[in-house]
Amino acid sequence: MSETIDLGLLLVDHQLLDSEDRRCGNVDELVLEGGPGERLEVVAILSGPGAWRGRAGRTGRIAAWLSGGERVRVPWEEVDTIAAHVKLRKRAETLGLGRGDDRLRRYMEKIPGANR
Amino acid sequence: MKVFQIALGILAAIGGFVDIGDLVFNVSAGATFGYQLLWVVVIGVIGIIVYSEMCGRVAAVSGKAVFDAVRERLGFRTSIAALVSAQVVNLMTLTAEIGGVAICLQLLSGLPYRSLILIAGVSLAIVVWVTSFNWIERIFGYGGLCLLVFAVAAVKLHPVWSAIGHGFVPHMQTQNPLLYAYFAVGLLGAAMTPYEVYFYSSGGVEERWGPKDLGLNKANAMIGYGLGGFLSFALMIVGGSLFLGKGIEPQFLGSITLGAEVPLGQIGLLLAIVGILFAVGGAAIDTLFAGAYNLAQFLGWEWGRYRHPSGAPRFTLTWLVLLLLALGAVMTGVDPVQLTEYAVIFSAVALPLTYIPILLVANDRAYMRQYVNGRLANVLGLV
Numbered sequence: 001m002s003e004t005i006d007l008g009l010l011l012v013d014h015q016l017l018d019s020e021d022r023r024c025g026n027v028d029e030l031v032l033e034g035g036p037g038e039r040l041e042v043v044a045i046l047s048g049p050g051a052w053r054g055r056a057g058r059t060g061r062i063a064a065w066l067s068g069g070e071r072v073r074v075p076w077e078e079v080d081t082i083a084a085h086v087k088l089r090k091r092a093e094t095l096g097l098g099r100g101d102d103r104l105r106r107y108m109e110k111i112p113g114a115n116r
Numbered sequence: 117m118k119v120f121q122i123a124l125g126i127l128a129a130i131g132g133f134v135d136i137g138d139l140v141f142n143v144s145a146g147a148t149f150g151y152q153l154l155w156v157v158v159i160g161v162i163g164i165i166v167y168s169e170m171c172g173r174v175a176a177v178s179g180k181a182v183f184d185a186v187r188e189r190l191g192f193r194t195s196i197a198a199l200v201s202a203q204v205v206n207l208m209t210l211t212a213e214i215g216g217v218a219i220c221l222q223l224l225s226g227l228p229y230r231s232l233i234l235i236a237g238v239s240l241a242i243v244v245w246v247t248s249f250n251w252i253e254r255i256f257g258y259g260g261l262c263l264l265v266f267a268v269a270a271v272k273l274h275p276v277w278s279a280i281g282h283g284f285v286p287h288m289q290t291q292n293p294l295l296y297a298y299f300a301v302g303l304l305g306a307a308m309t310p311y312e313v314y315f316y317s318s319g320g321v322e323e324r325w326g327p328k329d330l331g332l333n334k335a336n337a338m339i340g341y342g343l344g345g346f347l348s349f350a351l352m353i354v355g356g357s358l359f360l361g362k363g364i365e366p367q368f369l370g371s372i373t374l375g376a377e378v379p380l381g382q383i384g385l386l387l388a389i390v391g392i393l394f395a396v397g398g399a400a401i402d403t404l405f406a407g408a409y410n411l412a413q414f415l416g417w418e419w420g421r422y423r424h425p426s427g428a429p430r431f432t433l434t435w436l437v438l439l440l441l442a443l444g445a446v447m448t449g450v451d452p453v454q455l456t457e458y459a460v461i462f463s464a465v466a467l468p469l470t471y472i473p474i475l476l477v478a479n480d481r482a483y484m485r486q487y488v489n490g491r492l493a494n495v496l497g498l499v
């Protein structure tokens with residue numbers, strides 16, 4: 001992934017897919033590192049409503065609060081490819097992503113017909 | 117075999133084109149202005165064809181559904197506004213459609229309206245929970261084809277064909293231009309209801325369309341919606357032939373069915389009620405899924421109408437909650453027909469928030485490669 005990409009247009013707000021193509025969140029924020037005069041480097045992706053707080057003022061803070069404020073940090077090394085979606089190298093469970101679906105699934109599976 | 121499948125899909129699309137908004141606005145517009153507003157339906161149908169084809173193409177080439185594009189292109193803050201307005205319109209539409217199903221059940225059974233609302237809601241939940249989407253599409257699409265009775269009724273009512281021809285040419289013969297404008301906006305909103313494109317594009321992503329499916333996408337959009345538009349013409353012609361100048365405003369779904377009963381008798385009435393029941397019931401399910409798609413795509417959750425309920429748990433929970441909210445709203449006694457009018461007008465106002473991001477993505481060569489919009493699609497889309 002050495003080519004140049006526009007982070008704002010081709011990365012932020014895009015869908016995350018895990019190694020098995022499961023939808024497991026969005027790129028909600030990026031973590032950049034670099035001292036004064038140095039090149040900024042993307043070191044991680046933040047995913048989850050907790051990352052909205054810094055993005056859209058009061059609207060973002062209210063939305064984050066309403067959604068529980070959870071936030072997962074995905075190290076940049078775990079990013080496999082960036083195309084229409086951002087594909088990760090590992091499974092969502094390993095990276096701590098998609099936990100909302102996993103928690104709810106345990107209850108939903110007990111309802112007849114949920115696994116038809 | 118493939119041609120057969122396409123034909124089946126198109127039949128289902130025709131049956132699924134008309135929802136409560138089309139029924140209310142086309143018949144009322146006919147009752148108020150005769151055939152004068154037929155040209156607006158043509159523009160609305162061209163609009164929905166252009167945008168559906170565009171959304172389907174974006175889905176096929178980039179793998180993105182509408183709210184993926186909205187979130188990526190409008191930025192977080194504006195896309196929240198787009199999401200909230202889309203969900204409000206969806207919920208209003210869903211409430212109206214469930215009310216419409218209950219009214220049809222009442223016309224068929226004579227049982228009390230409120231208990232039929234519950235029966236309608238629980239039946240929809242069970243159908244969606246236990247039935248695979250392929251079957252839902254077929255059952256409601258083919259059932260909705262009973263609405264073709266209005267096309268027969270339109271001919272049987274012996275309309276003045278030259279006046280109908282004149283209706284396709286934009287003109288205004290009225291003392292009340294505001295009311296004319298209201299119906300024009302309403303007819304556009306009814307034909308271009310946003311949930312249809314949310315639903316259509318998400319289906320394209322889910323069925324893993326690729327560039328090889330672009331022909332199928334074009335055929336679906338043009339033939340399905342185009343022929344569906346004929347049902348809208350028929351409804352307006354029936355409204356104009358039967359109600360205009362008689363002081364009757366078809367404010368109830370029951371009075372719309374008169375349009376088939378008067379020229380065709382009991383069988384016409386029965387087909388009209390069954391057609392409306394399936395068309396409105398199918399639209400309720402599409403709207404239900406559209407609301408769940410929007411939220412899931414905005415938040416990056418797993419989603420899909422072809423998945424079993426526990427395959428996309430938060431998506432499933434979302435449609436269940438939306439159904440409960442709509443049931444609660446319709447139980448307050450709100451008039452479904454009036455609510456439809458508000459929903460359609462509001463959706464016409466909120467249309468740009470849905471359609472502009474799609475227009476932007478469809479023009480983005482980075483995503484769309486050689487499949488970017490042509491000049492015709494851009495001009496029609498902008499108009």
